Structure formats: C-alpha cells, structure tokens
Amino acid sequence: MMRHMTKGFTMKTNHTCHFKHAGSMKEVSRNSVHLVVTSPPYPMIEMWDDLFAEQRPEVGLALKEGRRLEAYEAMHRELDTVWKEIFRVLVPGGFACVNIGDATRTIGGHFMLYPNHARILSAMIRLGFTPLPEIVWRKQSNAPNKFMGSGMLPAGAYVTQEHEYILILRKGDKREFKAEADKEHRHASAFFWEERNTFFSDVWFDLLGTRQNLEDKDVRKRSAAYPFELPYRLITMYSLKGDTVLDPFFGTGTTMLAAMAAGRNSIGYELSDGFAEAIDERTEDILAFSKERIAARLSNHMAFVKDRLASGKEFKHTNSHYLFPVVTGQERGLLLNEPESLVKTGPNTYEMTYSDSAPRQVIEAWERMAADAPQPPEPAIGKKRTKTGEKRNPGRSKNTDKSHPEQLELF
Numbered sequence: 001m002m003r004h005m006t007k008g009f010t011m012k013t014n015h016t017c018h019f020k021h022a023g024s025m026k027e028v029s030r031n032s033v034h035l036v037v038t039s040p041p042y043p044m045i046e047m048w049d050d051l052f053a054e055q056r057p058e059v060g061l062a063l064k065e066g067r068r069l070e071a072y073e074a075m076h077r078e079l080d081t082v083w084k085e086i087f088r089v090l091v092p093g094g095f096a097c098v099n100i101g102d103a104t105r106t107i108g109g110h111f112m113l114y115p116n117h118a119r120i121l122s123a124m125i126r127l128g129f130t131p132l133p134e135i136v137w138r139k140q141s142n143a144p145n146k147f148m149g150s151g152m153l154p155a156g157a158y159v160t161q162e163h164e165y166i167l168i169l170r171k172g173d174k175r176e177f178k179a180e181a182d183k184e185h186r187h188a189s190a191f192f193w194e195e196r197n198t199f200f201s202d203v204w205f206d207l208l209g210t211r212q213n214l215e216d217k218d219v220r221k222r223s224a225a226y227p228f229e230l231p232y233r234l235i236t237m238y239s240l241k242g243d244t245v246l247d248p249f250f251g252t253g254t255t256m257l258a259a260m261a262a263g264r265n266s267i268g269y270e271l272s273d274g275f276a277e278a279i280d281e282r283t284e285d286i287l288a289f290s291k292e293r294i295a296a297r298l299s300n301h302m303a304f305v306k307d308r309l310a311s312g313k314e315f316k317h318t319n320s321h322y323l324f325p326v327v328t329g330q331e332r333g334l335l336l337n338e339p340e341s342l343v344k345t346g347p348n349t350y351e352m353t354y355s356d357s358a359p360r361q362v363i364e365a366w367e368r369m370a371a372d373a374p375q376p377p378e379p380a381i382g383k384k385r386t387k388t389g390e391k392r393n394p395g396r397s398k399n400t401d402k403s404h405p406e407q408l409e410l411f
C-alpha cells in the first residue's frame, strides 16, 4: 500500500536488517517490495572465493582442480537463488538494480574474462524480468597506466577493466498511478529536470569508489561497499517516497542509509552478523548527512536556475513548496522531506521521521538570490523559439548537474 504525505501527518520510514541467507526471504511477503538495489559478491573475484565455497562446497573443489568454468557456474547458481526470491517479493512494475563487475583471472595459466553481468542478466531474464537499458559505472582509476599482458607488443595485451555495470530490470509492465492521490504522491517524489540529465545517462563518470573506516579488519575486508550516491540516485530514479527498498546483499547497509535519506523504507539481508556493529555506527551520521545531501540538491538547483536566467532562458513553472522556478510542470510538487529524527527501535531496526514542508531558510535563500539575480539579456533577434518562448528541445541541452562550485549556505 502506498503511504501518502498529507499535512499534519508525520512521515516515517522503517528499516530492518535480517542476518540470514537471502535465498529464502520468508519475512518478506510476495509483491511487497517496490525496488531492489544491490551488489552481490562478484563471482571469480578472489576475495569472495571462500564465501561461495562455504555455501557450495563444489566451488572450492572446482577451483582447487582448475575447473574454472564449473567454479564460475556454481557461484552463479548460488546467486540465482536470490534473484528468484527477488522476483517473488517485488510488486508488479517494481525495479531491480544490480551493481556487478565482471572478473578477470588466471587459473591454471589460463587468463580470461568471467562476464558476470551477462550471466546475471540472462538468469534474470529467464526468471521473467524485463531487461531495460543499463548503466556503465566508469570507475575513476588510480592507475591509468596499468597494462595487462604483453606491454607494447601487439596481439597479446588486455584492455584494463575500469567499469562496472548497473543492470536495470523490471518485474512485468510499468507500474500504474491511476488514483488522484497516487498521482499527487508521484509528483511529490519527482527529481529536478537538470538532475534527470545526469541520472539517466547510460555512463556514470562522477561516482567515486569508496573506502570505509571500519574498526573490525575482517568486516572491512568483506565489506566492498558502494558509494552512497549510487543507491541514492537509483532510489530517487525508480521509487517513490514511502516505498520499500530491499537489499539482499546488505553488507554495511549503504542502501539503507540512502533509503533513509530519500524517505523510503528499507529491508536488508546479510549473511554475516559481524556487520551489525558497523551498520549501527554508520547510522550515527545519517541525519546530518541526509540534510547535507538535500541542501546540496536544493542549492545546486538554485544555482542552475540563476545560470539559466542569466543566459536569457525563461521558466514557466514554480515549485509550490520552495517557490523557486522549475523547468517542467512535473517538478511543481517536488518536496525533499528533511529527516528530523532517527530512533533505534530494536536490535536491527530503525525508524526515521521527516518534516512535511520546505524549510523557511530555503525559501528565504531563494528570495535573496532572486533579488540579486542578473537580469536576463534581451533575446537575440532571429533566435528560433517555440510558441511558448522555450528554446527547442530543452531536454537535449548539455549536462547541467555538475555539483555547483559555489554551494549556497542554506542551513
């Protein structure tokens, strides 16, 4: 059931982690999850060999005996049990976003690529998922000159792997929003026009990998967390406020933190309860961090508006909460609910509450900025415009969501 934001109703989200194998998510009902955002252990990457071998002894044996393709396939059979469960728990129209990298490895003197993304994609298609255009996450390399193979001599060198995939699949057809209240709630969950240009690009260049300060060395070794921005964007793109997001390979809970910041509920599954303490520690900063992320989105938007006005472009719409201009009518009801409190409600459960209105400071910041905004130049004679005054094809303008260098002081 969709939970709507109405005046006087305090928006709350709930977050739970189960320390269990995600191949059997008995705690989660059929058709109850709106979005899955996850990153499994990567088959054929050595750091995960023991974990796969603990779950499937044939993995260990195949690796020991150099039966590389059998080891690869057995690891994927283990992951397949989770993809099957995901299909069961997702609502019709719900999305699954899977971050996965391929592996390169030499076994018994034989070097090859293990195309994990292709294996997972075909398994999920067989289960009934609809594959959609995926994202290549181009990781920023620290070693751009790292070569594999025969150096400068032709026909014996290998391309350096510096990307991972974010596979995007849907269960069934598009989700429907027929009732008026559902439509309104969908509009309140909108993202900015200029954010869309970055978020929906098929190559993400701007997300850095992450290294965490985890006390426990074993936990640190096995965490392999992705950056906060990765689940945060995907959650913003593929779910609504109040929806439920599931991460079956929870690790240190980055997906939960992103769900908290974005006003979504979350459920996690994680094999190792050794992560419990690290998850708890990470929630300590999430309130302040969420406020900063929301403030950055709002200040980036205002800076975008200022630049666009200065270049003589017009806005036809005003956001009804923040009172600043927006490019499309779809952004009029957009509201980024700011988290107000986080309570630990049980051993592995949390509840977050949110404000239900735009902070006064943001509205005032926009008023000050609008007063100082440079006057738009006179439109150049002969410039082609549509009947409404908009330049043709605004959606194809160049990417404008680079984090704005001069961040505004909002809070």
Ligand SMILES: C[S@@+](CC[C@H](N)C(=O)[O-])C[C@H]1O[C@@H](n2cnc3c(N)ncnc32)[C@H](O)[C@@H]1O
Binding pocket: 020, 021, 022, 023, 038, 039, 040, 041, 042, 051, 082, 222, 223, 224, 225, 226, 248, 249, 250, 251, 252, 253, 254, 255, 269, 270, 271, 272
């Ligand atoms: C790549 S890490 C995920 C990291 C995570 N995104 C984070 O933010 O820390 C994969 C995690 O999945 C867990 N895992 C592996 N197989 C699992 C299974 N069958 N069920 C639940 N968790 C599993 C591992 O213990 C590991 O913590």
